[in-house]
Amino acid sequence: MPHTSAHRTRALAITATAALAALAAQTAPGLAAPAPARQTAAAPHALAGTGHSQYSGTVALGTYFNGRLYELHDPNRGGQKTYDARGGTSLGTLFTDTDDVWGTGSVTNRQTSAVDAHYGAATTWDFFKTTFNRRGVRNDGRGVASRVHAGSGSGNAWWSDSCGCISYSDSPDGRPYTSLDVAGHEIAHGVTSATAGLLYSGESGGLNEATSDIFASAIEFFAANPTDVGDYLIGERVTGSALRSLDRPSRDGRSPDYWYSGIGSLDPHYSSGPAVHFFYLLAEGSGAKVINGVTYDSPTHDGSKLLGIGRDAAVRIWYHALTTGMTSSTNYAKARTTTLAAAAALYGTSSPQYAAVGAAWTAVNVR
Template sequence: MKKVIAAAGGTLLATGLCVAVPSPGTAATNPTSDPAAVAKDYIQENPGRVRAGTDDAFTATRTATSPDGSSHVRFSRTYKGLPVVGGDFVVHLSTAEKVTGTSVAQAEKIAVSTAPKVTKGVAQQKALGASKAASPDAAASRLVVDARSGTPALAYRTVVTGVQADGQTPSRRIVLTDASSGSVRSSEETILTPIKVGTVSGAASPASASPTATATGTGRGIFIGTVPLSTSTGSSGYSLVDAVRGNGRTCDLKNRTSGTCTTFTDADNAWGNGSYTDRASAAVDAHYGASTTFDYFKNVQGRNGIFGNGTGVPSRVHYGNSYINAFWDGAQMTYGDGSGNRAPLVAIDVAGHEMTHGVTENTAGLGYSGDAGGLNEATSDIFGTMVEFYANSSADTPDFLIGEKIDINGDGTPLRYMDDPSKDGASYRCWSSAVPGSDPHYSSGVGNHLFFLLANGSGQTTYGNSPTCNGSTVTGIGRDKAAKIWFNALDHYMTSTETYAKARLDTVQAATDLYGASSAEVAAVKATWSAVNVS
């Protein structure tokens, strides 16, 4: 029986999949200078390492390289031609192109019938009923295999669009319905916000100025103060289009939730007056936030933009009416103007948080439920904080608080505290069996606490007083090393079904790659995970 493994440039035919499994360090046959080709050879010879059967097929989706030159090749999976949710995995190779291990999302080998017992129409109705945001005419379903946990099962994947409970946040919910029983297996929102929807009371258009050259303007934002802005020139003057960073642009939705988003233009390249009354002021914060996030990931973490391909993203400001949130929708950033349209949510850590969702989506692809959802949100808080430190603005002094400038609570308190996440009254600072079933905005507290301790240590520090869950004392290694370890774990080892326990293993491995197995950094990672009850 022949087995097809898809590749970017064609297919490989493999026979005899039932073979002995050598040790993870065994070199693949026919070594080449292409890590993806080596990884494909390895999995066709060692299907058990990725929990594969003869009906599985794989596509290499991305290859990342560690600072030491080792490679990490990500794969997606199909089963009898059906997409496998939770079927992703990573093959790790040394600098000598020997396979050193794998990271696999799914728990068990797939062996399911592909004949559904319920109809697509029934699945769509179940999916619509699972979301209060549903638009009945917006559902589309297809058969998939759900292999995220336990025994894999045939399911319908239905995309349900509409509006979330606050009446303004768009919704794009992915609902998996069991194809045998018709029961809803999961329902996950993919429009991601920094604030849980309900806890507080259109695509961007091309630039109208047809930019022809780069320029440097000056902006005065609401939160960031006076900053330089990368703009473009054209026949109509200047526009907020950042040609230096992949043509990321900032546009005005004019307090609508749909329709044309008009790119900001200006005659003298001086933008905003620092007050919400000048619509360009919020645009300054958003534009600068996008460029700073781009620069942080490129210059510090070696990632070329949100998508890794050098393209910028649109930033849409003045969304909705008194809309108290912001969101990432998979392609662009959107910011509301806050209560009374007088408090735009354009602070730099909010910008960094939301655009990091894009980085996560295009690296590990973390889910948005269970531990994976908490890790997804924690990753955005971690790098939103690191972007704030990278900007190092005297107008928004860097800290380990999330959303402290936007004053959502009306009393000067932040959205979340990384030193002790429980101070917000809802977030978890220690892992327990309750964490996976919680909203990701609150289960993220475990990851946030871990990061704070790893960066700064326990007890009283410059940025807060951080307790440990096991009564231990831990010493920080600095935020830059902590962020480097987290990013490398995200980029190279984490998968869509990541748990906190797996994140411990993956960050230890990332620290080992960066600093060595016997390093103080590896010891610190282990001790800090124990300090938040993850073993």
């Protein structure tokens, strides 16, 4: 997904066109104190609603009772809100309900897409808070706004820095890009913008996209949702087959498994291949294996056999590098340097984690 000054991103493949800078002033929700228990009294308070999603089953939702109606407004996660854009480019109308039970699991119900989006935003908030003590995209305690039914209905999702919001358009096939991994991917673009600021061109553009795929996968595993289990695939719940595979990026027919001179001329969705492959090898190692019922078989450029260090260590190393070492112009060679420095800072230069980082980069031909 492209990273520009307005930070527009598409549903893993197509650039969005809606200008959202005018929404910035509308996306600064405040915090409200949570109530100790759910009730129907007139006093406004935070709640836990029930949502029937399209992709993640029945989920708990952070909601708010305003004294008259329930809102898709999560005071406990930076005031995150979910809106019905009704096909337009404005923020839209905040979703409200009379009984705090949202959606039906069918896309024919307008609330269903909102359930997936609200759940995705909440899970992404929880992942970054729990794993890195990061409170929101900018680490300022402010949540994101989610807009469903936005734009032209072309099947799309994109992030905008200007409003701190993620937008989802409807899809002609009835499968909008509101799955958990897409939500995590798009919101992670905001984290990248707020930290390293990786430019969306050349090799840094590929690293930008890779960062979103890495966090998207980590968020799925973190969620431990039995309906949408954690995996190293991107967008598979939406399309039926993965848009990208971290263990072997070349499965899409466009992404290289290994770095080569000139890779920066590719679209960032494809030049991301060696970086996501590095992450998979670092976390899980090479060769054939089954994880959560999904079969993987990850090769190496040099024929080496690698053992993984686990997802938790791998994602901590990537995040540390992103937030302390990478800059707007970081390329693959610099990514190797910054992740090695991150591993050294977190685990020491004599650690197996440090050695594994070097070996995984060599395995994707970044030396």
